[in-house]
């Protein structure tokens with residue numbers, strides 16, 4: 001079974017397949033494990049999302065992160081320091097209330113708090129322009145590199161192959177079925193190919209004639225000096 005992409009998603013899929021006894025799993029990564037968008041993530045972990053799918057994935061992630069060190073032998077740097085959204089107008093607050101109702105249906109610990117309460121949590125905050133804040137105390141931070149390396153390490157230990165520096169250049173399809181992939185270093189026959197190519201998933205999908213609704217958007221990362229108050 002070929003998995004295209006060695007980001008957190010590809011490595012997690014490889015681990016979970018190997019754990020369930022799937023043999024001959026190989027991840028093909030054109031660069032190095034975790035070097036794609038995974039390496040750019042801030043590390044925020046939260047169940048405060050607007051859709052059922054995201055909320056359920058996040059709750060499962062929180063469960064995995066709590067036991068990560070025991071399960072993977074790698075400390076993911078998981079810190080449940082909470083996640084705070086700042087709300088400065090009524091319209092935004094109404095939007096949060098709809099999400100909160102959905103999140104609570106799935107047991108997420110999330111609440112609307114006053115600006116004063118937000119200030120008590122983060123004393124460095126200026127809160128005079130806020131009307132409320134939304135606080136999820138179970139949320140927090142984890143290290144994207146650590147998590148990805150944990151999945152990759154355990155996947156390898158369970159027999160999966162993870163190969164770096166190999167790009168998939170074509171997906172062979174015959175009779176409506178996937179037959180394998182062609183890469184910069186040769187061909188691999190496989191009846192199943194998993195597209196875990198992150199922001200380039202649409203491009204990889206096109207290799208098999210499949211339309212994948214992934215539309216990457218360029219975002220920005222700003223580096224600052226440390227804020228002692230935080």
Ligand SMILES: Cc1cc2nc3c(=O)[nH]c(=O)nc-3n(C[C@H](O)[C@H](O)[C@H](O)COP(=O)(O)OP(=O)(O)OC[C@H]3O[C@@H](n4cnc5c(N)ncnc54)[C@H](O)[C@@H]3O)c2cc1C
Nearest residue numbers: 005007008009030036037038041043044144167168197198
């Ligand atoms: C602990 C953690 C915390 C996070 N926190 C945040 C956060 O605070 N905010 C946020 O916005 N997101 C966060 N994220 C999510 C992150 O930003 C990315 O969305 C996520 O890591 C993407 O993973 P991926 O495996 O789908 O994609 P990628 O990491 O991009 O992996 C895809 C891989 O596919 C490879 N690839 C592509 N095409 C080919 C090909 N043809 N052949 C071979 N290889 C190919 C690429 O080289 C790349 O390495 C977090 C993720 C983690 C793990």
